[in-house]
Amino acid sequence: xxxxxxxxxxxxxxxxxxxxxxxxxxxxxxxxxxxxxxxxxxxxxxxxxxxxxxxxxxxxxxxxxxxxxxxxxxxxxxxxxxxxxxxxxxxxxxxxxxxxxxxxxxxxxxxxxxxxxxxxxxxxxxxxxxxxxxxxxxxxxxxxxxxxxxxxxxxxxxxxxxxxxxxxxxxxxxxxxxxxxxxxxxxxxxxxxxxxxxxxxxxxxxxxxxxxxxxxxxxxxxxxxxxxxxxxxxxxxxxxxxxxxxxxxxxxxxxxxxxxxxxxxxxxxxxxxxxxxxxxxxxxxxxxxxxxxxxxxxxxxxx
Numbered sequence: 210x211x212x213x214x215x216x217x218x219x220x221x222x223x224x225x226x227x228x229x230x231x232x233x234x235x236x237x238x239x240x241x242x243x244x245x246x247x248x249x250x251x252x253x254x255x256x257x258x259x260x261x262x263x264x265x266x267x268x269x270x271x272x273x274x275x276x277x278x279x280x281x282x283x284x285x286x287x288x289x290x291x292x293x294x295x296x297x298x299x300x301x302x303x304x305x306x307x308x309x310x311x312x313x314x315x316x317x318x319x320x321x322x323x324x325x326x327x328x329x330x331x332x333x334x335x336x337x338x339x340x341x342x343x344x345x346x347x348x349x350x351x352x353x354x355x356x357x358x359x360x361x362x363x364x365x366x367x368x369x370x371x372x373x374x375x376x377x378x379x380x381x382x383x384x385x386x387x388x389x390x391x392x393x394x395x396x397x398x399x400x401x402x403x404x405x406x407x408x409x410x411x412x413x414x415x416x417x418x419x420x421x422x423x424x425x426x427x428x429x430x431x432x433x434x435x436x437x438x439x440x441x442x443x444x445x446x447x448x449x450x451x452x453x454x455x456x457x458x459x460x461x462x463x464x465x466x467x468x469x470x471x472x473x474x475x476x477x478x479x480x481x482x483x484x485x486x487x488x489x490x491x492x493x494x495x496x497x498x499x500x501x502x503x504x505x506x507x508x509x510x511x512x
Contacts, residue, residue, distance in 0.1 A: 254453070257290040257307035259298045259316060259445070260363065261417060263396050264291035270421075273477045274468075281464055285457060294395045295364035309461065310448040314497040315368040315511060317446040321491060328462045329447040330489040331481075332417070339373035339439040340419060342404045342412045344432055349410055352381040352437065358410035359390040361403035366512055368497070369415035370397060372504055373439040379508050386509060398422065405429050411436060417482040443496055446489065462488065 258271055268291055275289045290307055292298035302310055302320045311331060312320055321327075341360075343349045355378070362371035371393070375385045385391060392409055394400055397418035404412030423430045447465060449458045468474035469485035478485060501511055 252284075253286040253288055254308035254457070255290045255306070256287050256309040256311070257292065257298060257301055258311040259313055260292055260295055260396055262421070263398055264293060266398070266421075267291050270481050273480055277468075277473065277477055278461060278464055282457070282460060287461075295366050299366065305450060308450050308453050311445060312448065313366075313368045313445050314443055314494055315366060315372065315501055317448065317494050318498055318501070320448055321494075324451040325448040326451060327446045327489050327491050327494060328449050328458060329465050330444050330487045330493070331447055332444040332483045332485070334443055335441050336416050336484065337369050337444040338441045339369050339371075339377065339413055339415055341374060341436040341438075342401050342414060342419065342433050343410065343436045344404060344407065345434050346432070347404075347410060349436055352378055352383050355383060355410055356388045359392050359408070361392045361394045361400040361409040361412045363393070363395060363397050363400050363414070365391075365393050367397075367413075368442070368501075369439075370400065370413050372501070372511060373442065374413040375508055376504050377437065377439045401433070402429075405433060420482050442500060443489075443494060446494065447486065 256275060258267055261267055262270060268289060271289055275287050278287050279285075287309065290301075292301065298312070299316060299319065301307055302312065302316070302323055302325060305323055310316075310320055310325055314337070317327060349355065360374075360378075362374070365371055375391075378385050378389070383389060392403065394403055397414045400412040400414050401418065401422055402412070403409040419435070447462075449461070465486040466488050468478055505511060
């Protein structure tokens with residue numbers, strides 16, 4: 210059945226259904242490798258990406274990066290790992306299961322406590338901000354228009370897509386603990402789609418999934434607009450567990466930070482909606498610690 214105009218859909222399985230199981234790896238086309246070498250098989254490592262998209266779309270966006278790394282690691286293999294939601298992803302690094310991570314900045318602080326260290330930043334700092342998506346026919350013009358209504362977010366721990374938007378509302382006179390209903394819907398796409406389907410008055414997200422939505426779902430996107438955006442902060446990190454061999458860590462860091470310098474790399478970055486990777490370390494994320502501390506004093510505990 211063809212969809213026309215701005216009438217909300219009754220069902221949108223791609224966004225509202227979670228893929229994969231907590232603690233398990235999502236399926237993708239290609240070989241699966243064991244952790245230990247056997248029969249001449251290359252040693253393998255896992256690379257877990259936080260739920261920027263639903264697992265199916267995330268694998269489509271990030272598997273080309275894994276293929277690029279594997280083609281340049283001299284036999285060592287890295288397997289992409291998806292998580293169905295933020296809680297699932299956070300449980301994995303809390304147990305030190307993945308070797309490499311791509312977490313949001315708040316999760317970066319948590320992962321440091323579990324023994325992970327920053328090796329790069331994914332994307333420009335200016336791109337890390339929260340945005341509020343509303344329907345053009347919603348009548349929502351000011352933050353105060355949300356009072357008495359519901360707002361969707363991917364997770365209570367999503368920094369750009371929840372913590373920063375809630376801080377924005379707080380500074381604009383909206384008590385997020387009393388004035389609105391907060392709905393944590395599992396993914397960036399679900400947050401956007403909740404606004405589209407009129408399940409919430411606004412959906413909080415950040416620029417990367419919004420650009421992907423504009424490109425992949427132009428019909429639905431014509432019914433939506435960005436109402437407000439927050440200030441910016443440091444972008445998502447790439448981290449390695451403290452027992453990853455230094456030569457591998459350094460090689461992965463070099464490949465990531467040089468990705469924008471060749472055409473193949475530029476194509477991969479485009480698929481991930483990421484401008485480039487920058488070399489960063491743990492200390493660069495101290496600004497997040499200060500931001501979250503202030504938020505927890507003024508608004509609520511993040512976790």
